[in-house]
Amino acid sequence: MSVIETVADMSFREKSAWGMGLVLSAGAFFYFSKVMSLSEALGRTAPPIIGFVIAYVVFIVIASVIVMSVLAGTAGKEANAPADEREKVIADKAGNWSGYVLAVPALGGLWHYSVNLDGNMLFHLIFLSLMLSQISEYVFQIALYRRGA
Amino acid sequence: MAKAPPITNRIRTLREAQGGMSQAALAEAIGVTRQTIIAIELGKYSPSLESAFRISRVFGLGIEDVFGWETPPGG
Numbered sequence: 642m643s644v645i646e647t648v649a650d651m652s653f654r655e656k657s658a659w660g661m662g663l664v665l666s667a668g669a670f671f672y673f674s675k676v677m678s679l680s681e682a683l684g685r686t687a688p689p690i691i692g693f694v695i696a697y698v699v700f701i702v703i704a705s706v707i708v709m710s711v712l713a714g715t716a717g718k719e720a721n722a723p724a725d726e727r728e729k730v731i732a733d734k735a736g737n738w739s740g741y742v743l744a745v746p747a748l749g750g751l752w753h754y755s756v757n758l759d760g761n762m763l764f765h766l767i768f769l770s771l772m773l774s775q776i777s778e779y780v781f782q783i784a785l786y787r788r789g790a
Numbered sequence: 791m792a793k794a795p796p797i798t799n800r801i802r803t804l805r806e807a808q809g810g811m812s813q814a815a816l817a818e819a820i821g822v823t824r825q826t827i828i829a830i831e832l833g834k835y836s837p838s839l840e841s842a843f844r845i846s847r848v849f850g851l852g853i854e855d856v857f858g859w860e861t862p863p864g865g
Contacts, residue, residue: 651825652823652824725821725822726822726837727822727826727829786825789829
């Protein structure tokens with residue numbers, strides 16, 4: 642089965658998971674590439690820059706609207722249908738597992754702060770954990786859709 | 791690879807016996823996506839009791855005429 646056939650065979654929610662996962666990954670890459678280059682320039686952990694955060698949020702919102710509009714436009718009535726029983730099970734499992742992903746970098750950040758008292762790093766790690774958690778939720782959804790349930 | 795549930799089904803055979811009913815038509819009839827019907831047919835997903843009854847009624851059969859239980863080795 643070709644890539645085009647595989648994509649055409651996906652349900653609307655699986656396509657949405659792919660779309661949102663890619664959007665959030667691009668946003669995370671954009672945000673952390675800025676933070677890392679600033680940290681290298683400063684020679685220490687960059688402080689939280691509200692401008693980066695706002696740019697990240699604006700990017701995510703605009704890209705999400707575009708991606709979801711395109712997907713909904715091509716999905717027809719499936720886009721308006723509620724999730725069926727299998728899709729609900731997949732969403733529940735993925736949401737549960739992503740909670741663990743949220744905890745790991747967040748706890749790592751707290752441990753790092755308790756040792757180094759680096760509040761800037763704590764901010765970035767907490768922000769990273771939020772991003773990774775959301776991305777992983779879509780990754781888990783895709784894996785479960787591919788597996789069957 | 792997920793372990794397949796021990797629930798078997800004859801949905802594909804019954805669809806073909808009903809003049810080649812499509813997966814999409816069956817999905818529409820019971821209110822799930824076509825991908826869920828595919829997953830059920832392949833034994834990758836066990837439907838809820840409600841969906842199992844709905845599927846059976848589409849074919850005009852009892853639930854045990856459509857679904858079965860395959861006892862796993864040693865089970």
